[in-house]
Amino acid sequence: MATYSESELILPSLYMLDLAGGFIKTADLIVSLETRLLPTGSDARIISGRSDTYFSQKVRNLVSHRTLDHLGLAEYIAEQNGLKITPKGKSHLVANQLTIDYLMENNFSWGDVKPVFIALAKPNTNLDIFKEIFEGDTGAIKETKVYRRSKALRDAAIDTFLANYGTLSCHVCAFNYEEKYGAIGKGFIEIHHKRPIYMYEGADQVRTIEEAIENLAPVCANCHRIIHRTRPPYTLEYVSEIYQGIRALST
């Protein structure tokens, strides 16, 4: 169930506005937010006597209350009934780009990302996230703090999985890269994030790693694609049951 408050829509709106190239009409903003956030429950209901849902009304309010204008993030252009990003809005997105991309692209449940979206709508919030897929040790962004922390976390998770299972195999289908590809597959696996992993400035590293181990799962590239084929993603358990033929695939 996902229902949204107006303030929770600030950051996703800014993100969509930027994706649209810096200007977006209110009607298009509604469609893109609906597509990405999948409002359900009361948000999906049509307001009686109108063609609007409660969700689209919230987006209209966000625009007409000039909420993003007041934060300096965007400017309402009345003649075109749309929002235009400001330099401040753009730099706010750039400063938090890795985090926002991580939250928007991994199809996490809204409940899990909501606190961060609210926190990030305020300026000067320090928050690091951990990437899902690594390009090995020579990743192009390895110089960034986020990458270093992500890598430390991934290494800790892999060590734990190795200690627990003795091998680094897909948790869905048991595919093992070293077994199939020999030396060039050694140590390769993708890490699926069941829930987003955050590290706030000054947060306890040990706790973060424990939390991460619970919320991360090694999967092969094939199973990972299937897990992310829907939004929100299928659960690991569901895909495993399908894979093992316990449950018939239903749409």
Ligand SMILES: [Zn+2]
């Ligand atoms: Zn697999």
Ligand SMILES: [Zn+2]
């Ligand atoms: Zn994943």
